[in-house]
Amino acid sequence: MKFRKSEILFFALRNTKLRIGVFIVALFAFLAIFGPYFAKYEPQDFAGPGYNPPSGEYWLGTTTFGRDVFSQFVYGLRSTFLVGFVGGSIATFIGLFVGFLSGYKGGLADELLMMFTNIVLVIPTMALLIILAAYLKYRGVFLESVFIGFTAWPWTARAVRSQTLSLKTREFVNLARITGMKPLKIIVVEILPNMLSYVFMVFILQFGGAILTAATLDFIGLGPTQGISLGLMMQQAVLWNAIQLGMWWWAVPPGIAITAIVGAMYFMNTGLDEVFNPKLREM
Amino acid sequence: MALKIKDLRIYYQTLRGDVKAVDGISFQVKDGEIMGLAGESGCGKSTLSNALILLKPPMKYISGEVFLNDKKLPIDNYEAMRANRFRGVSIIPQYAMNALNPIRKLKQIISDLLEHHGESFVKMRDMIEERLKLVELDEKVLDLYPIELSGGMNQRMVMVISTLLNPSLLLADEITSALDVSSQKAVSKMIVEFRDRKIVRSVIFVTHDISILYQVADSIMIMYTGKQVERAPTETIVKNPLHPYTKLLISSLPEVGIKYSQAPLKGIPGRPPELLNPPEGCRFKDRCPVASEKCDEEPPLVEIEPGHQVACWKVGAIDD
Amino acid sequence: MGKYLKRKIIIYLLTFFFAVTIDWVIPRFMPGDPIRTLLSRAAMRTEAMDLLYNYYNKVFSLDLPLWKQYVNFWVSLFKGDLGTSVYLFPSPVFEVIKRAVPYDILLLVPAILLSWIAGNKFGAFAARKKRLDNTILPIWYVITATPYMWLGILLAWVFGVVLGIFPISGAYSFSMSPSLSWEFIWDYLKHWILPFGSLFIVQLGGWAIGMRNMIIYELESEYSRYMEAMGAPAKLIRKYAFRNAVLPQITGLALQLGVIVAGALATEVVFSYPGIGYLLLQGILNGDYFLIQGCFLFIILGVLIANFFIDIIYVIVDPRVRRGMSGETA
Numbered sequence: 001m002k003f004r005k006s007e008i009l010f011f012a013l014r015n016t017k018l019r020i021g022v023f024i025v026a027l028f029a030f031l032a033i034f035g036p037y038f039a040k041y042e043p044q045d046f047a048g049p050g051y052n053p054p055s056g057e058y059w060l061g062t063t064t065f066g067r068d069v070f071s072q073f074v075y076g077l078r079s080t081f082l083v084g085f086v087g088g089s090i091a092t093f094i095g096l097f098v099g100f101l102s103g104y105k106g107g108l109a110d111e112l113l114m115m116f117t118n119i120v121l122v123i124p125t126m127a128l129l130i131i132l133a134a135y136l137k138y139r140g141v142f143l144e145s146v147f148i149g150f151t152a153w154p155w156t157a158r159a160v161r162s163q164t165l166s167l168k169t170r171e172f173v174n175l176a177r178i179t180g181m182k183p184l185k186i187i188v189v190e191i192l193p194n195m196l197s198y199v200f201m202v203f204i205l206q207f208g209g210a211i212l213t214a215a216t217l218d219f220i221g222l223g224p225t226q227g228i229s230l231g232l233m234m235q236q237a238v239l240w241n242a243i244q245l246g247m248w249w250w251a252v253p254p255g256i257a258i259t260a261i262v263g264a265m266y267f268m269n270t271g272l273d274e275v276f277n278p279k280l281r282e283m
Numbered sequence: 284m285a286l287k288i289k290d291l292r293i294y295y296q297t298l299r300g301d302v303k304a305v306d307g308i309s310f311q312v313k314d315g316e317i318m319g320l321a322g323e324s325g326c327g328k329s330t331l332s333n334a335l336i337l338l339k340p341p342m343k344y345i346s347g348e349v350f351l352n353d354k355k356l357p358i359d360n361y362e363a364m365r366a367n368r369f370r371g372v373s374i375i376p377q378y379a380m381n382a383l384n385p386i387r388k389l390k391q392i393i394s395d396l397l398e399h400h401g402e403s404f405v406k407m408r409d410m411i412e413e414r415l416k417l418v419e420l421d422e423k424v425l426d427l428y429p430i431e432l433s434g435g436m437n438q439r440m441v442m443v444i445s446t447l448l449n450p451s452l453l454l455a456d457e458i459t460s461a462l463d464v465s466s467q468k469a470v471s472k473m474i475v476e477f478r479d480r481k482i483v484r485s486v487i488f489v490t491h492d493i494s495i496l497y498q499v500a501d502s503i504m505i506m507y508t509g510k511q512v513e514r515a516p517t518e519t520i521v522k523n524p525l526h527p528y529t530k531l532l533i534s535s536l537p538e539v540g541i542k543y544s545q546a547p548l549k550g551i552p553g554r555p556p557e558l559l560n561p562p563e564g565c566r567f568k569d570r571c572p573v574a575s576e577k578c579d580e581e582p583p584l585v586e587i588e589p590g591h592q593v594a595c596w597k598v599g600a601i602d603d
Numbered sequence: 604m605g606k607y608l609k610r611k612i613i614i615y616l617l618t619f620f621f622a623v624t625i626d627w628v629i630p631r632f633m634p635g636d637p638i639r640t641l642l643s644r645a646a647m648r649t650e651a652m653d654l655l656y657n658y659y660n661k662v663f664s665l666d667l668p669l670w671k672q673y674v675n676f677w678v679s680l681f682k683g684d685l686g687t688s689v690y691l692f693p694s695p696v697f698e699v700i701k702r703a704v705p706y707d708i709l710l711l712v713p714a715i716l717l718s719w720i721a722g723n724k725f726g727a728f729a730a731r732k733k734r735l736d737n738t739i740l741p742i743w744y745v746i747t748a749t750p751y752m753w754l755g756i757l758l759a760w761v762f763g764v765v766l767g768i769f770p771i772s773g774a775y776s777f778s779m780s781p782s783l784s785w786e787f788i789w790d791y792l793k794h795w796i797l798p799f800g801s802l803f804i805v806q807l808g809g810w811a812i813g814m815r816n817m818i819i820y821e822l823e824s825e826y827s828r829y830m831e832a833m834g835a836p837a838k839l840i841r842k843y844a845f846r847n848a849v850l851p852q853i854t855g856l857a858l859q860l861g862v863i864v865a866g867a868l869a870t871e872v873v874f875s876y877p878g879i880g881y882l883l884l885q886g887i888l889n890g891d892y893f894l895i896q897g898c899f900l901f902i903i904l905g906v907l908i909a910n911f912f913i914d915i916i917y918v919i920v921d922p923r924v925r926r927g928m929s930g931e932t933a
Binding site: 336339367368369370379386399428431454535 | 662718822825826828829830831833834836839843846847850921922923926
């Protein structure tokens, strides 16, 4: 086991895809954490004249109303990571729970859980939020993350279920069952550790997925009513004709950040896949 | 001579170094001969048979020559080998039960495979149906998908497909491992039948189960960690084995006809050495009951009597 | 085969039932008086306010027992009565959405199908050579990580503003009215190409990655190995692997529909394209609850119908399902 661990670390450290992915995510995480301390203005403050292109004073220029784009950007990055973390965690957790239970229990429980999973799968996340958003007067970034988490889990549940089904038949699980271990304990003690690498990869994908979903929701007006996010920045930019006016500094940076973070997440995922599955390693 | 192999070396490339899976093997298979190739799992027998038809990474050709019907077989040249596959050398793989694309009709698979060797399914249809009878399959299966057939039926289908072009050499790789005893017998008989009807010219029957070979093979070659240790006619190997490893192998058989497990042999203490850095000299010496200092040198393969070769320094000494 | 489709249809009916129920439950069980909430959020003229107040009272009929409200809700739904729009008062929501749907279909169907086909082809092609794969894979990842609307913004900025080649707003020029003349079709296409492009490109990356992963798996499978041992040419082996790899991609298409639809809505917003997405944004900005609700139901219905079509196709192409063998479950 010790040998295996050090071997995985060895491959993890020399996997280019993983290194690039981690570097990019870390870079933006750094910006999200420390950026606001460098920002000279509050994101919604009127910092100065509008329509200003990037300059020494306004690093990413200003909006039509003279808000500082850099401040909005770094605070928006914070929301993005928050959504990714909270939404991704919730979705991963529910997906794991439903998938494990369904795969492990089988029978009627499996039928019902999968039926429910498939229903949630078909209803687009955003459609549910549409209805809720119409009635919730105030929505924060956190609430949005929770909603995303509660609707993004089905594919994970399906994938985890089939993984569990294959692990269930293995020797060591049978042994545990014969010795009278409780199902939940078997799942936690025997099955989960064997799937740990897989769980970690699922979380990364859910993290990226939550960020993309949040950006889309914010953009079509279902995002937070308070605070700022990268999706909201894009929405404002489009609503106030930033494109037509050639204000690229307003419309373009939020998208670059989202694309880079989510792309880096996918990259990390492929890299990890290669680290954990020796078959995929390049010789 | 149907098949002649000289000093063949095939290694596996891994990150930790080369695994010497086939390390200097030489033997011949006569026309009409079924040669059994036996040994514990990991001894290189499957590598040897697979290298004769499809040598690709991580397998690496190191040295040696292979002649099929006195013509050199370009096993190390993937492209040049293509024309020889199927017609010259063919295989019933270990995974025969999953060897057919589940979502293509069998007749489609057969016709696609034949087409690229200049044959036509329509013209060969009568022959195919005849062969299907030989393996007890109904001709209707041609219109089915592999998923609609049982594992055993799929395997027999593969037996028919692999031998359609009457190959000079048929490699049967562990084809009885996944079967129950009665099916093992039936499948073995079919291989003999193929040979008797001259559908195949010669066969290498790879298995870890010597009791099966007793019913099928004309001669048996025993491999141990990449080396051949003994080769003799079947009767001789079973009744009068000379190499200590063969002796232990045969004596660990409870009774001819009963299968033993593929796990390291119970009757032989210890485990085979690592193939990454095999020890100098005889590779069996650490487990051998009669080993001595002499065994630190590599024993040559010596012909004791016509058709019986052994690689052991002690052959004279313990043969009392 | 019958069993497979039957299961699916049950799930779809349940989903629809579930969605409609949510639609009904949320306004009634949210804290506060729904009518007040709606009126306070609707941005409109005072003379319409009274009219709307009476109208809402009638539609919600909160004085009736709950079960009756629920039944009435279904009855009016089947009559095609989705209420009246505030934003486009007094047009019925059904009419408003009906006008938008053709634009969605003409935008979404080609974008989804073409990107799916092209993505599969590219993905399979790139997987052929390790070096090609290594250089092109990062590109796919970046593309698939791009938010739809951001690519839309980029395309609009580059092609619409900087280069000035394509219009970036609406489905046709203000000076035109929809007709089947060449002039109109040309104008329509010019407006269509950028939204189509952003939808097409983002999806392309996802499909290419999916196909790449699938086909690598299939090419390493035992049946591929056997064909190789039988001397089959690489082209034939790839052809077989492709067909097998496409099946999970069909399932994937069904799974992705929700995400694609959300992306399409966002793209429509970027280009002020008069489909459901644009309507939805207007509904949200104007607090037009019935319009939002109508869009919701139409989106669900569209996704369900598309899912059903995909299922039928799946049954046709996968013999495992067709012959009642266990294939893709659920």
